[in-house]
Amino acid sequence: MTTHYLVLSALLFTIGGIGVLVRRNAIVVFMSVELMLNSCNLAFVAFSRMHGNLDGQLMAFFVMVVAAAEVVVGLAIIVTIFRTRRSASVDDANLLKY
Amino acid sequence: MGEAITFWVLAVVSVTAALGMVFSRRAVYSALMLAVVMLSLAVLYAVQDAPFLAVVQVIVYTGAVLMLFLFVLMLVGVDSSDSLVETIKGQRFYAAIAGLGFAALLGLAIGNVALGAPKGLAEVTKAGNVPAVAELIFTRYVFAFEVASALLITAALAAMVLAHRERLRAKPTQKDLSRDRFLTDNPAGLPGPGTYARHNAIDMPALLPDGSVSPLSVSPVIARHESGAVVRPTDPEMVKSYVAAARERDAEEESMSLTREAEAETPGGEKEEK
Numbered sequence: 001m002t003t004h005y006l007v008l009s010a011l012l013f014t015i016g017g018i019g020v021l022v023r024r025n026a027i028v029v030f031m032s033v034e035l036m037l038n039s040c041n042l043a044f045v046a047f048s049r050m051h052g053n054l055d056g057q058l059m060a061f062f063v064m065v066v067a068a069a070e071v072v073v074g075l076a077i078i079v080t081i082f083r084t085r086r087s088a089s090v091d092d093a094n095l096l097k098y
Numbered sequence: 099m100g101e102a103i104t105f106w107v108l109a110v111v112s113v114t115a116a117l118g119m120v121f122s123r124r125a126v127y128s129a130l131m132l133a134v135v136m137l138s139l140a141v142l143y144a145v146q147d148a149p150f151l152a153v154v155q156v157i158v159y160t161g162a163v164l165m166l167f168l169f170v171l172m173l174v175g176v177d178s179s180d181s182l183v184e185t186i187k188g189q190r191f192y193a194a195i196a197g198l199g200f201a202a203l204l205g206l207a208i209g210n211v212a213l214g215a216p217k218g219l220a221e222v223t224k225a226g227n228v229p230a231v232a233e234l235i236f237t238r239y240v241f242a243f244e245v246a247s248a249l250l251i252t253a254a255l256a257a258m259v260l261a262h263r264e265r266l267r268a269k270p271t272q273k274d275l276s277r278d279r280f281l282t283d284n285p286a287g288l289p290g291p292g293t294y295a296r297h298n299a300i301d302m303p304a305l306l307p308d309g310s311v312s313p314l315s316v317s318p319v320i321a322r323h324e325s326g327a328v329v330r331p332t333d334p335e336m337v338k339s340y341v342a343a344a345r346e347r348d349a350e351e352e353s354m355s356l357t358r359e360a361e362a363e364t365p366g367g368e369k370e371e372k
Contacts (some may be wrong), residue, residue, distance in 0.1 A: 001101065002213045005142070008109045010204035012116050012135070014197050019120035021193035024185075027125050027171060031132050034163065035116055038139055041151075049146050052217030057148050058234050064151075064158055065246045069253035071163050075170045076260035083263070088174045091185050 005046035012039035026078050026088045030071070037067045104145050112138040129167050136160045147219040150228050288314050303339075311339040 012035060019032030041060040048056025082088050112135045119131035136159045144152035223230040235243050270278075279285055304315035 001105070002216055003208060004105055004109070005146070006208045006213075007205065008105075008112070008142075010201065010208060011113055014201040014204065015113070015116040015120055017200060018193055018197035021196065022120065022190055025125055027167065027174065028119075028128050031119060031128055031167060034159075035119065035132065035135060038136060038159070041155075042139055042142060045143050045146050045148050045151060046216075048148070049219055050213060050216045052219060052221060054219065054222055054230055054234050057151055057231060058239055060148075060151055061154065061231070061235075062239075062242060062246060064154060065250065068158055068163060069249050071166060072253045072257045073260070075166055076257040079170060079173060080260050082174050 002046050002050045006043055009039045009043040009046070012036075012042070024089050024091055026081070026090050027075075029090060030074055030078070034067065034071065037063060101145050104141065108138040108142055112142075125171050126168070129164060129171060132167075133160055133164050136164065147223070147227065150231050284314070310342075313339050313343055 016032045016035035016039065019035065020029055023029050023032065041063055044056040044060040044063070046056075048054060048060075078088060085092050115131045115134035115138070119128045119135065122128050122131065136155060140152045140155040140160070143149075143155060219227070279287070301316055303311045303313065306312050
């Protein structure tokens with residue numbers, strides 16, 4: 001059964017990765033990153049049960065904590081960029097390039 | 099057997115929802131699809147002897163993080179959908195190839211590994227899942243736990259600093275607001291939606307005393323329109339009145355601008371006198 005969970009986790013991770021590559025709305029890109037983090041958590045929990053100790057669940061817990069902090073800061077950055085440029089598209093935030 | 103059924107149902111649901119999240123053009127739909135994925139993952143955690151994580155997933159992710167996402171979406175504008183023009187040539191094609199290749203790589207790697215039957219967590223969690231997790235957090239992982247709390251505080255402060263905006267001009271008083279309102283075409287405010295309409299839905303336009311439809315009464319965000327950036331009302335009466343209003347505006351533009359200038363001068367003059 002662990003294999004099933006791992007395959008599902010890999011699928012969700014891939015879909016999230018495609019989302020990051022394809023989408024250009026910064027918020028949707030961010031959601032795709034969240035999806036990737038969640039799929040990693042699923043793999044952690046599956047491995048935790050397979051090995052019979054709780055370390056995997058703890059790791060998933062800390063991933064959730066870090067993801068929450070990351071979402072807060074990332075969304076604040078998106079709001080700041082939107083305020084100055086009136087756009088949430090990642091293509092418009094290219095001023096550092098020049 | 100029960101776990102297998104749960105897994106297959108939720109696997110189909112979560113993969114479909116994840117695909118929907120990536121490929122739906124409206125960001126709000128993406129957020130709702132992400133909520134579906136997260137809830138089904140919470141159930142999968144619960145099935146795999148992780149009730150604490152399942153509850154945390156529902157509260158923290160579906161409750162807090164997704165609400166934050168929706169909040170920012172509303173702030174940034176719900177109708178901000180992606181344009182379909184590719185800025186990098188062939189980006190989607192190569193992204194699809196990269197994704198498929200990555201999936202194949204992961205699938206082959208997982209298929210090559212012989213994983214034993216799961217041992218189960220019954221031995222470790224004799225006192226229950228939450229006490230066992232708490233014991234680990236406050237003994238072996240206590241340093242990581244403290245660092246995580248420091249990280250959360252830093253993140254909260256960072257968000258406050260980033261989202262803070264200095265007030266560059268004085269806050270408009272009630273007098274300023276009412277003066278601004280009287281300088282517009284509608285000193286009494288815009289008509290409310292559906293005031294004299296047959297339905298009381300918020301996207302129903304109000305009827306003017308002569309029976310025509312008032313396009314001012316419906317916010318362009320909620321007006322009945324096709325998906326996409328351009329707002330096109332489907333109601334034929336709305337279209338007619340939009341066209342009529344545009345013509346009127348063109349015709350009266352010159353005279354309106356003259357009167358506006360005259361109006362703008364009078365309150366400023368009063369202020370100077372005081």
